[in-house]
Amino acid sequence: MELTAESWEMIGRFGGAGLALGLGGIGAAIGMGRTAAKANEAIMRQPERHGLLLRTMLIGQAVGSSPSIFALVIGFLIIFMPSSGANTGPLFAAATIGAGLCVGLGCLGGGVGCGWPSAAGCEGVARNPRRATQITTVMIIGQAVAQSPSIFAVVISLILLFVALPGTGLAAIGIGIGAGIAMGASALGPGLGSGTTGGGAVEGISAWPKTQAITLRTMLIGQAVCQTPAIFGMLVAFIMLFTLQDIENNIVGLAKILGAAIAVGFGGIGPGIGCGIVGQTSCRATSEKPQHDTLMLRTMLIGQAVSQSTAIYALIIAFLLLLGV
Amino acid sequence: MIDPVMIMGITEAVLAQAEPEAAITGPDIIKAGALIGAGICMGFGAIGPGIGEGFAAGKACEAIGRSPEQAGLLTRTMLIGQAVSESTGIYALVIAFIMLFRG
Numbered sequence A: 001m002e003l004t005a006e007s008w009e010m011i012g013r014f015g016g017a018g019l020a021l022g023l024g025g026i027g028a029a030i031g032m033g034r035t036a037a038k039a040n041e042a043i044m045r046q047p048e049r050h051g052l053l054l055r056t057m058l059i060g061q062a063v064g065s066s067p068s069i070f071a072l073v074i075g076f077l078i079i080f081m082p083s084s085g086a087n088t089g090p091l092f093a094a095a096t097i098g099a100g101l102c103v104g105l106g107c108l109g110g111g112v113g114c115g116w117p118s119a120a121g122c123e124g125v126a127r128n129p130r131r132a133t134q135i136t137t138v139m140i141i142g143q144a145v146a147q148s149p150s151i152f153a154v155v156i157s158l159i160l161l162f163v164a165l166p167g168t169g170l171a172a173i174g175i176g177i178g179a180g181i182a183m184g185a186s187a188l189g190p191g192l193g194s195g196t197t198g199g200g201a202v203e204g205i206s207a208w209p210k211t212q213a214i215t216l217r218t219m220l221i222g223q224a225v226c227q228t229p230a231i232f233g234m235l236v237a238f239i240m241l242f243t244l245q246d247i248e249n250n251i252v253g254l255a256k257i258l259g260a261a262i263a264v265g266f267g268g269i270g271p272g273i274g275c276g277i278v279g280q281t282s283c284r285a286t287s288e289k290p291q292h293d294t295l296m297l298r299t300m301l302i303g304q305a306v307s308q309s310t311a312i313y314a315l316i317i318a319f320l321l322l323l324g325v
Numbered sequence B: 001m002i003d004p005v006m007i008m009g010i011t012e013a014v015l016a017q018a019e020p021e022a023a024i025t026g027p028d029i030i031k032a033g034a035l036i037g038a039g040i041c042m043g044f045g046a047i048g049p050g051i052g053e054g055f056a057a058g059k060a061c062e063a064i065g066r067s068p069e070q071a072g073l074l075t076r077t078m079l080i081g082q083a084v085s086e087s088t089g090i091y092a093l094v095i096a097f098i099m100l101f102r103g
Helices: A004-044 A047-064 A064-078 A090-127 A129-146 A148-162 A168-207 A210-227 A226-245 A251-267 A269-288 A290-307 A311-321 B002-013 B024-044 B045-066 B067-102
Strands: none
Touching: A004 A047, A004 A090, A004 B002, A047 A064, A047 A129, A047 A148, A047 B002, A064 A129, A064 A148, A090 A129, A090 A168, A090 A226, A090 A269, A129 A148, A129 A210, A148 A168, A148 A226, A168 A210, A168 A226, A168 A251, A168 A269, A168 A290, A168 B045, A210 A269, A210 A290, A226 A251, A226 A269, A226 A311, A251 B002, A251 B024, A269 B024, A269 B045, A290 A311, A290 B045, A290 B067, A311 B024, A311 B067, B024 B045, B024 B067, B045 B067
């Protein structure tokens, strides 16, 4: 069965946009819902502060909905951008479906992740209403860092949509979808993890506001280590998009590319979540006992380094698949 | 809703993009299966140890926060626990290597 260029274009546009919004909307919805739940609980405890708590909730939800806005923008681009660009035929379908997967999976993690700091922010403002501005600031910083994997995913999506895939044929189709899976799935875990760490920091600072400087430092370092799987994914996506001109153009090449994409992509989920949990408890403990912050930082880094080990194994397998074997 | 005939048709159309002279043969399919299997193996095998070791380290950080003078003992326990959690990740790595180099 031979499909015409228009058919490939329709498959690509509708499949890609569907994946982008279908997956990307899940995360932000869960995160914003969690925020609303915590805000309700907080208003139950402090009904006379409901104006302040509602405002904190709306700020947190507004920042937390940005991943789904990213997904919406990419979805609109996929549906409406003119098709006489870089790719045609099945390559167009591969590129748009890849872009949709990329931003969809990436914004899933970021959306849920952004829900943790905003939920903790609502709870914290209820406990400590005089420090509302400080708590809201830390909440927004935590959410902003939790969104950076989603921004990496948007970058790779834009590259997929506007730059020609290398070569033609089965390998190029694999590169289109593979780069999408590699970046998208590997941005899922770090988004969740950075958000969890941000939530822990907000909890700690709302209970012990004077320790803000040290807790923020621990949070930023913890979130930076959480981002590592997303960097691995971005690296593999760049290798696929720009350096793989001489890979076999048959089913073996396709298998190599998809295998590498699944390895580095899904391999980033667990370490991202795990490092996030480490960061969350470290931030809380650092706020509680700031005099031991060096010890806490060291333990957090050791724990996060061991959690990252399987992400490194996955990266090795991906490199072997793409560049060796 | 999802028409199997349509899926077959699209798959056939995608696979028809391969180089015309390189028809898909038996050894090729096996090698392709091994390579994608290695990827799936390591990809999903990395999820569990990542989350598990994260839990272990998280509780260790909390415990050290409560009693910092026990830091040495607590860190050692955390590392032993994480090493045991790592074992399934190593199994996945071994199988992935076998599939890459012997598939």
